[in-house]
Amino acid sequence: MIKKKFQFIYITALVSLLSYSCAQSQQVYKSPKGYDLNKPTKYKMPDDLLEISGISFSKGNPATFYAIQDEEGKLFYGKLGADRVSHSKFGKHGDYEDVAISGNIVTVLKSNGKLYTFPLNQIAEVELTNVQEQQNLLPSGEYESMYADEAARKLYVLCKNCDDEKTTKSSSGYIFNIQPNGTAQAAGNFKIEVKQIKKLTGDSKIKFRPSAMAKNPVTKEWYILSSVNGLLVVTDANWDVTATYDLDHKLFLQPEGLAFDKQGNMYISNEGDEFSRGNVLKFTYSGAKR
Structure with a gap:
């Protein structure tokens, strides 16, 4: 009788453990209205984009995506899901983090804050010659996030870790006017208050380190x-934080790029590793209103 009792306890404990593990594996993550962060369409990237670090579209058209990766000064472009992509060389080896397109101007952000600009209509060239390098526009620090507002012809850059800030308090952002020749002209700044993120996440020790940014064309957030x-x-138009969402590491291995198409569909790129290829995850916008 005692033996059967222990067998019953053992089986009960095992079933409970398996049920808990199953529940954990099926955890549903909260999502912004209109999206489901649990059910993306996945596009695997070619080997050249194992370390994809930034993505963009021209005029919100998803027929062609544009991307960069961490180590090579090349702009990659092609169709999502294709086995191969084309590329055009714009610079030497370096740590390139994001790409933005405004009209015919492509801007690439290097981690040290340098900007590289060149004409989009010349990327059929294997090696670009009409490239401008702009430096000393941003304070000393580490940068990974950039967005171009085509309608306003403005460029937004958000610091990941700057020397003139404390990441426990705020993340500094910088605004530039995009000149017709592609150069950036200082036009203001903004801040993301980390205390607002702390309040929503419940993590009082968080050090916010932005890796990508984009404006939602539908909600303007x-x-x-x-x-x-x-x-x-997620912030409103005035950069006040309105919501935060935890990301499932099994889906978002290393999210480094973010873009929207003109329909409001969201695309997040993830770097790969020795076991997984880089990818782009598409989250279809359902049209839900906020």
Whole structure:
């Protein structure tokens, strides 16, 4: 009788453990209205984009995506889901983090704050010659997030970790006017208050480290990724944080790029590793209103 009693306890405990593990594996993550962060369409990237670090579209058209990766000064472009993509060389080896397109101007952000601009209509060239390098526009620090507002012809850059700020308090952002020749002219700044993120996440020790940003063309809100924090942050037009969303690491291995198409569908790129290829996840916008 005692033996059967222990067998019953053992089986009960095992069933409970398996049920708990199953529940954990099926955890549903909260999503912004109009999206489901649990059910993306996945596009695997070719080997050249294992370390994809930034993505963009021209005029919100998803027929062609444009991307960069961490180590090579090349702009990659092609169709999502294709086995191969084309590329055009614009610079030497370096840590390139984001790409933005405004009209015929392509801007690439290097982690040290340097900007590289060149004409979009010349990328059929294997090696670009009409490239402008702009430096000393941003304070010393580490940068990974950039967005171009084509309608306003403005460029937004958000610091990941700057020397003139404390990441426990705020993340500094900088606004530039995009000149017809592609150069950036200082036009203001903004801040993301980390205390607002702390309040919504419940994490009083968080150090916010943005890795990508984009404006939602439908809701006009700002969406900001932080790969280190495994977090998606949403702000209103005035940069006040309105929501935060935890990201499932099994889906978002290393989210480094963010873009929207003109229909409001959201695309998040993830770097790969020795076991997984880089990918782009598409989250279809359902049209839900806020």
